[in-house]
Amino acid sequence: MIYDASPIAVGLFVMFVLFVLGISFYFARRTKDSKGYFAAGGNIHWSVNGIAFAGDYLSAASFLGIAGMIATVGYDGFLYSIGYLAGWIVALFVVAEPLRRLGKYTFSDALDAKFNSKGIQLTAGISTLVVSICYLIPQMVGAGALVTPLLGLPHYVGVIMVGAIVIFIVATAGMASTTYVQFLKGGLLIVFSSILVILVLNNGFALKPSDDYHDFEAIGATVDENGTVVALAHNPYVITTQEQAGDHTFVKLTAEGVETWWNLDTDDSGEPVLRETLAIVKTGDGKTLYNGAPKEDELFYQVGHFHKIIVDGKEVESVKGLNPAEFLSIIEDSEIVRFKQETFSSGDEDVTLWYQTITPGEKIMRPGLKFKVDEGSTTSSKLNFISLMLALFFGTSALPHILIRYYTVPSQTAARKSTIVAIAAIGFFYILTLFMGLGAMVNGVLDVESSNMSAPLLAQYFGTALFAIISAIAFATVLGTVSGLIVASSGAVVHDLMSSFGGIKLSDSAQVRAGKIAAVVVGGFAILLGIYFKGENVSFLVGLAFAVAASANLPAILMLLFWKKTTSKGIAASVLVGMVSALVLIMLSPTMYEHYSTDATAPFPLDNPGIVSIPLSFITLVIVSLLTQKRENLPTAE
Amino acid sequence: MDHGPAVELGQDHASDIKARLGLVLFVIYGLVYAGFVVINTLSPKTMSETIVLGLNLAVVYGFGLIVLAIIMGLVYNAVCTRYEKQLNTGETDSA
Structure with missing residues (x-):
């Protein structure tokens, strides 16, 4: 369909971006050390952090992808909402407080707190980078898709714009500005989505x-x-x-x-x-x-x-x-x-x-239109569905940009409370997605070429002003999530790989400087990937990022906390096997084979690798830990 | 390299009991979630059964999982806060 740039939309978008840049300048003046840059000084209030969690989490996949999927395949799209939200239970009950207690800036800190192992520092650092990049791709693709209707610009311009703004935000102020951008965006997203749903209900059919x-x-x-x-x-x-x-x-x-x-x-x-x-x-x-x-x-x-x-x-x-x-x-x-x-x-x-x-x-209104669990189902198609739901459940608490937010609050209690605020805000939003998606399905607003635009186009049904606001928020959604991912990536490069693993001694200010350089490099790389993967399904890509995160990171976190015989070599092997197996199985999956434009049958029958790679990572950790008990002879998990 | 936390935390005497409670609640929720996945996989037509207010099992169970997560979170927080007050008297951890 034809998208005309709306002056209101452009005006609102520019205002929002300027406001975000203003926040960045403000916090740049206050960010003096690495603790301020990577963890916002550890003094963000739990309620702000909770909404910022929601801002981090309600990414392009949630707002654009899920609403779009519900608009085209109904309840099957809502299954993503349920899986994404259920994942927070793992975060709240198992991960939040111990991680806050053990870590400093990054996920690797928590894993390595008891061992000071080079193997953990290297594998966890690489895993953070890989998962962040997997998650960055759909965000950048979403940015490009949004800019076309919003500003009437080509896809690649949108990707470059998001990349440039985010690099600026992250390279100036780090986690503090990212937190407040996410807080603002998360709050606005929930408020305006509520307004949209009220209008949909009132409008009827x-x-x-x-x-x-x-x-x-x-x-x-x-x-x-x-x-x-x-x-x-x-x-x-x-x-x-x-x-x-x-x-x-x-x-x-x-x-x-x-x-x-x-x-x-x-x-x-x-x-x-x-x-x-x-x-x-x-x-x-x-x-x-x-x-x-x-x-x-x-x-x-x-x-x-x-x-x-x-x-x-x-x-x-x-x-x-x-x-x-x-x-x-x-x-x-x-x-x-x-x-x-x-x-x-x-x-x-x-x-x-x-x-x-x-x-x-x-x-x-029941499963089956996208996930073949009913008519025409096979064992593979059912396993594929279970694999996806497993990855969504275990993936949330293993996402690096979510994990680092536990270090921005001052205590374990605050980590717990901010997680509950996040669950309430995100849960409420996900209920709204069902109404937005179904509203788009029956109100004559769908662009068959891009289901990702369903929610903004539904807003357009109720007037240009609402479309402009929703689109600007959606753009900010991408902006905020990309910021968080780039902070996580730069933390992994500087803190885990350079300082901890590489043994490069950097002063505090040098760490911040290196973090900013890393942010620019990762941001540039994300721009290239966003352009290269144009047209890929945003929700599908995010599902894969969850599978990689759940396979690489979660077994290590859980076993460190709850199995006394866990060793550093077991953790490093588990992270490596989980990450590599998930990535390889994705490359061998039917959907990827379609992208290769080959007639060959994919060697791995499932699109989502979680059902294989998550247990494989657990088993690796157990076997390697048992084999290295005597050699390490170290105190282990509590 | 300093691997300690960003903010120095006091001793949390309630951490063990909170961890156990968290695990129990995690297992309970995990079972409810697994039930949802199993019904969707093995008997998707069951999800069409009308349960309440004209809504089918798919919607009621799905919304139920979201609401249950919020309720369990609030209960967990209330119980943890009580334990922290009981066991951390004079400690500085719980901000």
């Missing part, structure tokens, strides 16, 4: 979501014994060609020189009909046509509507002023038109189209 919503046509068709469409019920369309793709038959029709693609389907009485699709066609002479016309003609519509609205067993045209339970139960009883993607070649044209599929609300 209508068969025609808005006055200018496109009326999708259905034309009666005559089909011969070979399945070929031979006649249409009315003009002006002329049948041009017919193609088979997957289980579907698509027909190209021409009217007044414009070629459009239609899906052969049946109506309620079982008679054949052609239903209009949205199609992007790359022609043999290099042109790209959107529904048969150049993009500027704006024939490529926003979509998402009801087929039938059922209220208390009766079919209605619209219903307004719903409470949350009514909103969800009406969707479950009704039928919704979703748009599914298909690609094929026709002559010298490459066609990507989205065809209408009428889906019962009952299927939308």
